[in-house]
Amino acid sequence: xxxxxxDITSDxxxxxxxxxxxxxxxxxxxxxxxxxxxxxxxxxxxxxxxxARDVYQKTWATIVEKKESFTGGSFIAxxxxxxxxxxxxxxxxxxxxxxxxxxxxxxxxFAKNDFKLKEILMNKIKSLPDEMAEIILLKYxxxxxxKEIADVLNIEMSLVKVRLFRAKKLLSKSLAFLKENRxx
Numbered sequence: 001x002x003x004x005x006x007d008i009t010s011d012x013x014x015x016x017x018x019x020x021x022x023x024x025x026x027x028x029x030x031x032x033x034x035x036x037x038x039x040x041x042x043x044x045x046x047x048x049x050x051x052a053r054d055v056y057q058k059t060w061a062t063i064v065e066k067k068e069s070f071t072g073g074s075f076i077a078x079x080x081x082x083x084x085x086x087x088x089x090x091x092x093x094x095x096x097x098x099x100x101x102x103x104x105x106x107x108x109x110f111a112k113n114d115f116k117l118k119e120i121l122m123n124k125i126k127s128l129p130d131e132m133a134e135i136i137l138l139k140y141x142x143x144x145x146x147k148e149i150a151d152v153l154n155i156e157m158s159l160v161k162v163r164l165f166r167a168k169k170l171l172s173k174s175l176a177f178l179k180e181n182r183x184x
Contacts, residue, residue: 077151132167
């Protein structure tokens with residue numbers, strides 16, 4: 001951390017100090033930690049890049065406006081619940097499109113240089129039922145733990161595991177043609 005005491009490392013401690021002292025350096029540290037993750041989530045969840053950027057900005061504004069509503073627990077779970085809710089509201093108010101653009105894709109290790117594979121994979125993930133696609137994205141793109149996913153979605157951890165298992169099974173069946181056709 002730059003100019004914040006080195007003994008303050010947890011998100012919850014930083015946010016508590018931000019709430020108490022109103023010092024923007026604490027907020028800035030949290031923003032620096034999670035801005036990329038929130039932005040990536042918005043870009044995947046909202047099909048229009050401009051609307052996704054608006055949701056991203058709205059999310060951080062909501063964190064500031066609603067700071068008193070955070071009464072403990074996991075800061076990242078609270079942040080991602082707000083992000084998710086803002087994305088869902090944005091999707092409800094806009095005309096939905098299934099168009100996949102380069103901006104909606106997040107590069108991952110196995111497909112950094114293979115745009116076609118990323119496009120196919122993201123299309124297949126988005127074709128899953130919403131609750132399954134969301135869990136796949138949270139687990140494998142945002143690298144959330146089962147507990148964090150359960151907190152964000154406000155469901156039991158056992159349900160996270162069941163949905164993830166089912167989602168992977170559906171995704172595997174859906175992508176089986178890749179092995180045979182070399183994703184053509």
